[in-house]
Every structure is written in structure tokens, then in C-alpha cells.
Amino acid sequence: MLAIFDALADLFAEPGFRGCAFLNAAADAQTGSAEEMATKDFRTWLHELFAVLVAAAGFRDLRMLSTQLVLLYDGSNIAAALDADPAVARSARDAAAALMAAARR
Template identity: 45%
Template sequence: MAEKAPSPQERKVAARARLLAAADELFYREGVQAVGIDRVIQHAGVAKATLYSAFGSKEELVRAYLRLRHDATMERMSQELAARYSTARERLVGVFEVQGLSFSDPGFRGCAFIGANADAPPPGGAIEQESNDYREWVHSLFFNLATEAGAKDPKGLAKQLVLLYDGAGIGAWMDHDPGAESAARSVAAALVDLAIPA
């Protein structure tokens, strides 16, 4: 019995997924501004009209790419923290271990949002909007955990840990040093011990 041919809607969904996968690979590896639409289309193996039908513009493709990265980071962080740690205090430090899981990946090139902002067009576009959402999540992750763990100044502790989180990612990428995770985790543990006495 012959397989049923995919419907037009199924083909559209599959083409959109191929475009997004190609954008994710190329934008992350080479930069949002360095990679043109034609490269993404060629890499995905679709027609130019398919890209405009699925996303409307390069800016919307960039938005979808950054949302994909944000969603993947949130999901991984949530799952790994829940699986590895039992208290909010442990999770505050554990964030750095989860972050470090990507540091030894051969394709690791730091934070996708920092990369996208490095050569971003003028403010107000998709990159700024998606980056603001991502940064709000990073800050709230630490603030909520610090509050739950009983920090006297959860906002101050969260600010310190966000700076450490950013620095660990940049150090791991620029210095080609997966060990940045361990160093960041040690500093985070000291900050948490000072902010939340046992």
C-alpha cells in the first residue's frame, strides 16, 4: 500500500521547520547580519516564496530564531533544575551547572542574544524586543529563586548572579574554557552563602 502524500498544510509546516532549523544553525554560528536570506533558503532547500509565506520577512525569521533559543533555554533550565536540585537555594547555584552543560559543545558560540545584539540594526526591532524578553526571564529566574530561598535582598543577589551568569557564558566562549562553569558556580555559592545564611 502506497504512503499517503503529505497535505499542503503538512508540507508548509515541514518547510517552516526546515527554514527555522537552517536559520538557527546559520544565525548562531555566523551571526544574524552576516547571513542573508538566500543562504538560509539554500540551506533549508526551499523556495524564496516559502520563506516569505512562512515568516513574511527576515526580521520575523530572526524573531522566530531568537524565540526558539529562548524557549529551549527556559525548558532546559526548568527540567534540569527540577531534576537535579530539591531546594531554591541549591537551584540558585545549580543554574550555573545547567548553563555549563552547553559550554563543552563543539558548536558553542556563547549567548545567541549577545551575538544578535552585537551587530543589531537600530533599536526597536525584533532583536531588541526578543532580547528584552530573554533578559527579563534571566533576571526573574534569579530573583524568584532568591526570594524563595529567603534572601534578605533578593533583587541585589539576583543582580550579582545575573552578572556572573553573563560573564560565565562569555568566558566559556571567548576563552574556549568549559571550566568557566565550575569557577562561576564557586563564586555563586559564596554569594548565596553571604546573602542567605544557613
């Protein structure tokens, strides 16, 4: 799971990074458009990805932890774009590690 945040760090450091493509597309998407449908598909996939990883790692409260990790994913994307700070990926990774450690107790 933490590798996802490592990948975000690489993405955020790219010179042309302008935020999450799906968030950017959703901002201008018309109801029922291909952009809206693609964004919904991506969001479903993202939530399922974290849920599968959380379940495979044996955490108890699958829904809560996977939702928290998605929030960190989303927040780091927004902060990296708005603040032009690729280092937020490391902060999100550290927060994810802390959530996972707390969930193991």
C-alpha cells in the same frame, strides 16, 4: 540556583558553543528589530528568574543577590566563548555558592 550554572557547564562544553545567542544577536541588532526585542525579553526573564529563586530561598537582599547572580551568568557566558574554556561555569557556580552563603549570614 546553582543548577543554572550546572546547565551552563553542559552548554559551554558543546562542540558548537559560540557564546550566548542573545548577546550575539544583540551585537548586530537594529533598534526596534525582532532581535532587539527578543533580547530585551530574555534579559527581563533572566532577571526575574533569579529574583524569584532568590526570594523563594528566603534571602534578604533580593535585588543585590539576584543582580550578582545575573552578572556571574553573563560573565561566565562571555568568558566561556572568548577563552574557549567551559570550566568557567564551575568557577561561576563556586562564586554563586559563596555569594549565597554570605547572603545567609
